[in-house]
Amino acid sequence: MAQVAFLDNLLREYLVFRGFSSTLKALDLEQRTEKDQHFRAERILEQFNNAIQSYDLQAVRSLWLHLDNNLFSKLEHTYAVAVKKLENSLLKYYLVTAYSNNRADKVSEFFNKMAGELQQQSEWKDWFYFPFCRNAEESPTFALFFTKQWQDTLLLSLRNFLTTVYQCLPQPTFVRAEQEAALMQRLSDDNTGLRTRLLQMQQEMHQLSQQQQQSGTAATGAGSLGGDGASRRRSVYRPQQSLSDILPFDISPPGHIVDDFCIIASEANSVSQASDAQARGLKLLIRNIGSGSSPVLPRKDQAASSLGDKSTKRRSGSVGRSWI
Template sequence: MAQVAFLDNLLREYLVFRGFSSTLKALDLEQRTERDQHFRAERILEQFTYAVQTYDLHGLRSLWLHLDNNLFTKLDHTYAVAVKKLENSLLKYYLVTAYSNHKSEKISEFFNKMAGELQQQSEWKDWFYFPFCKNAEESPSFALYFTKQWQDTSLLSLRNFLTTVYQCLPQPSFVRAEQEAAHMQRLSEDNVGLRSRLLQAQQELQQQAQQQPVSGSSHNLSGDANTRRRSVYRHQQSLNDILPFDISPPGHIVDDFCIIASEANSVGQASDAQARGLKLLIRNIGSGSSPVLGRKDHAAGSVGDKSTKRRSGSVGRSWI
């Protein structure tokens, strides 16, 4: 990639400026032997293998932690089990290699540094017996890990895993420096443009507010008048303020028992008046001077005199 080549030149310039001649020679040597500019899982696998064969536990752990923090932690949580299994296989490969080459001090160093971390894992329960085991390659617990098939399979699985997850590998900050600078420049330009648009919008709002005070005040006056009218109208239509014109309010409170008693008295008076009327009617019938018959005779005698006159008054008025 052109960007990687550009950064290589910057790095070379920095090494020359600092006087790191041996580092510059190593960089030139690795660049000449490099077949391509792309990431290759074989290179990381070679670093792991070199750390195991040189019994460099610190280098092995540092490289794995670097990949774990920058690559493996960004994967989906479903890959956590596979990552942990590959790490344990790499550490077991380190112990088997040290045992095969009779490096018992490296095995003791391994457990002294890693015991606090490994004792909480059930998978490593039998491995704490490994430093004291004689003929471990023949033990049922460890014989599998001394076979070439298991070792090659473990390294191949690690290589395939690194190749698969390389697509998720973020670029180093040194490589992204130029892109980040261009991105920050674009953000600054966008920020300036947005600030100018905001200032222009605020000025337009101020001008509109200065042009509308008169119309706004007249509108407020008319609105206040309408409000007063509505309030007066509501006040006149209130039921609490309306009093009957012809009926004066009672001076005292009348209870229900008084009302019932007065209704009973009025009913009794009406029945007495009706009884007196019937007695009078019977008396008149018995005496031969009926008020109805007398009215009919009087009406027949006065028909000729009052035929042209309109009769006034009410007919059939109650005689009781």
């Protein structure tokens, strides 16, 4: 990539400036032997193999710690088991290689340095017997790790895992330096443009407020002229009011609040009472009719009887007076 080549030139310039001649030679050598500009997982595997074949436990641990801090720690939590499995398998491969080459001192050194860390893991419980085991390649516990199939499978799995991780990881900060600088410049330009627009809007608002004040002064001066011309000028130069300038009317609240459903209910009660009274009157009339008596006829009989008594009294009196 052109960006990677540009950064390589920057790195070379920095090394020359600092006087790191040996580092610069190593960089030039690796760049000449490099077939492509992309990362290759084989290089990591080659470094692990070189450290294991030379029985350099510190190099193996340092390289794995670097990968764990910068690569594996950025993965999801579900990959933690796979990462730990690869680490333990790589350490077992180191022990098997040292034992196969009759380097018992390196095996003892391994457990002296790693015992405090490994004794907390149940997977390494049987491996503490490994330094004292004779013919470990024939033991049912350790025979699998001496086979070429297991060792090739381990290296292939580690290679595939590193390749997948590097393809998913974002670019380093050093590679994104140019992009970050361009982004910061664009954001700075946008901020400058926004500040300019804000200043222009403030100036326009200030000019508009001055015009409104001048128009209000002109309308006040025109009020002394009178007539239609003055009223027309007042209507023309009247300043616009906002919602905050409008005062509400002073309307007193009602004395009580009556719900419409309450009115409907009271109306329904009055109607029901009137209908009940009418129903009782009709029932009484029908009952009197059915009994053969009339509520009107008794009143007529009583009136007739009273009239007959009066006539008889008058008749008897008149006869008596005439007879006397």
